[in-house]
Amino acid sequence: LVHFRRSWGLQSAVARLCATGRAARKRIHHTLADGDYRHFATMASHVTKAQTNLMDPIRVPEQIDWALEQAVIHSQPVYIELPEDMVDAAVLASRLSTPILIPDGSPSPHEPLREVLERIYDARQPLILVDGECRPLRILDEVDALVKITGWPTWTTLFGKGLINEEPPNVYGHYNGSWGSQEWQAYFELADLIIALGPHYTDTNSYDFTTIPREEASISLSKSTV
Structure with missing residues (x-):
């Protein structure tokens, strides 16, 4: 049982x-x-x-x-x-x-954060991609705030659909890679920074792997890694 x-x-x-x-x-x-x-x-x-x-x-x-x-x-x-x-x-x-002792979650070294900030400030054609793992990560409020503050073009994946407010003019809906808008696909291909939040890169969610951002242009935030 x-x-x-x-x-x-x-x-x-x-x-x-x-x-x-x-x-x-x-x-x-x-x-x-x-x-x-x-x-x-x-x-x-x-x-x-x-x-x-x-x-x-x-x-x-x-x-x-x-x-x-x-x-x-x-x-x-x-x-x-x-x-x-x-x-x-x-x-x-x-x-x-005796309380269960949980190790102190000390802040990680600042170097990765500096690198992320430098890439954000240097970006000329950035975008945000919101994926389905944002919900279990419990960062939906923070994601909405990021989309609003930056004003960057934002899409969701299929699994990320409905997780953020899609009324702002910089939110374009869910991105479906080579199965959808060629204009959107061209923007993704030319983007110099893609903030991928809560990535869940399965075949169905990524439209046969065509929505997965280029690694060299991406900063991905998942449960335990950036």
Whole structure:
């Protein structure tokens, strides 16, 4: 049984797997009937940032704190596996009086920021491309402000459609690459700076990869990189 709960604005997964007969590899219901109880944990490892299996009562508090710490740091799901025979296990409560310590998110070196600002100030034919990952990044207000303040020509991708206010005169709608306006395509090809926000470059979203900005002209802002 897998429960999902909201925690710090993200999804945390807590799994409760039947442990009866684990050592004997019995074919318990809600498994794949092959005696291997690791299938679900293995599947979760592909879609969660961290995983832990609560097998030792002495280590349980530390394991849970570590998993929650990873969830907060990365704002991504974690997977905590709780075997049935561990539900009633007694654990030390001493860690409850100590807050989970999250590493200080110290500002990154200023050099990348200076480079970004230089490219912005030097741009002669810039544009902004708003993509669908802006919503999970929770930067829609900032994106709207950037579009308004710069007045730069702005387009959205297919997945970015509807994420920003499209009433300003510098917002032209969603860009569809070689499948759409040749005038727009020419502007993209000649742009010396493309601010790509929340890029999601799949085939369907990029009109068969024809809307992906030229790398040498782009500054892309994604979840963990610029």
